[in-house]
Amino acid sequence: MKIKDLGSEFKLLDKIKSLSKKINNNFISQIGDDCAIIDKTKEAGKYELKRNCKTSKTGNGKYELITTDILVEDNHFSMKFSTSFQIGAKAIECNVSDIASCGGLPRYCVISLVLPKDTTVKFLEGLYKGMNDACRKYNIDIVGGDTTSGAIIVINIAMFGEVEKDMLCRRSDAKVGDLILVTGCLGRSCSGLNLFLQGKEKLGETKYYLEPVARLNKAREIAKYVNAMIDISDGLASETRHICIMSDCGAVIYKDKIPIDKQTIKDAKTCGKDPYDYALSGGEDYELLFTLSKNDYNKHKHLFKDCFVVGEIVEKEKGIKLAEIINGKEVKKELGKGYEHF
Known part of the structure; x- marks a missing residue:
């Protein structure tokens, strides 16, 4: 059997989980969450890390967070479209x-690079200028990494952070009856990419594809009241499915409530595409998808005035559905899988 025969990225993650054995006691998240969550106040176990690794300490009221992402040339970025x-x-x-x-x-973060030997020094300088600019914005230190040569450019970053225990959000804590919200309009990044792919980039908006921005400030504002949260890197459909699988629940997304701005609708038409496909399956919007109780939503409405209610969490038996009005009647169908890497 080959990886492609597993059928989906979700099945691949399940396989990886089955092959990964937990040794220490202070890892409190599941493989598959946005970050590994480490409780530094708990004893790790019989093994301790010594030397060769950078160490960090967080206060008793905080968890340590570890995440990693890979960007692969001509998959996550193109030298034809983006500057270094x-x-x-x-x-x-x-x-x-x-x-x-x-x-x-x-x-802080560590950065590992795969670079073809004919990569220009100018590219490397531009790459690190971009990284340093973003790191300054968020007060992040680059503290190490690794390099090797290869056929294409690959950028792998491992990032370390911390979160107060009363602000921790995971994918696995959605509750039946929760509202589902997003922090902004969707489909804009995919729209920009399609303009580039069709050679129509001068006819529309491409900045959301070229220069995405993490919603860190908004996340910090709302985290205390959120039950489950995930960032939208693979589309609304995929991220909704991630929350439902890890929270053991179902969901209904209302198509007419999905926020898509006028520019994206216009640019999708230019490319002959459906803007809802961009929002549901396009990915790389880096908005936040989150759930919270109706009571907390009503009590703290001022925090969510720039967010959009797009659905609700339901019992697992009801499935993961997309609801839309057709000929005056509500029709529910299976929500698609979203963007798949495999």
Whole structure:
């Protein structure tokens, strides 16, 4: 059997989980969450890390967060469309987005690069200028990494952060009856990419694809009231499914409530595409998808005035559905899987 025969990225993650054995006692998240969550106040176990590794300490009221993301040339970025500065900044932003979705703050990172031997020094300088610019914005230190040569450019970042225990958000804590919200309009990044792919980039908006921004400040504002949260890197459909699987629940997303701005609708038409496909399956919006109780939503409405209610959490038996009005009647169908890497 080959990886492609597993059928989906979800099945691949299940396989990886089955092959990964837990040794220490202070790892409190599941493999598959946006970050690994470490309780530094608990005893790790019989093995202790010594030397060769950078160590960190967090206060008794905080968890340590660890996340990692890979950007692969011609998969996550193209040298034809993006500057090296933009690529570097994006590499940091997508990792910050993972920390944000857990309610935390990023602190430092290590960067590993695969570079073809004919990569220009100018590209490397631009890449690190972009990374450093983004790191300054979030007060992140670059503290190490690794390099090797290869056929294409690969950027891997491991980022470390921390979160107060009362602000921790995971994918696995959605509750039946919760509202589902997003922090902004969706589909804008995918729209920009499609403009580039069709050679129509001068006819529309591409900045959301080229220069994504993590919603760190918003995450910090709302984290205390959120039950489950995830960043939208693979589309609304995929992220909703992640929350439902890890929270053992179902969901209904209302198509007419999905926020898509006028520019994205216009640009999708230019490319002959459906803007709802961009929002549901396009990915790389790096908005936040989160759930919270109706009571907390009503009690703290001022915090969510710039967010959009797009659905609700339901019992697992009801499935994961997309609801839309057709000929005056509500029709529910299975919500798609979203963007798949495999």
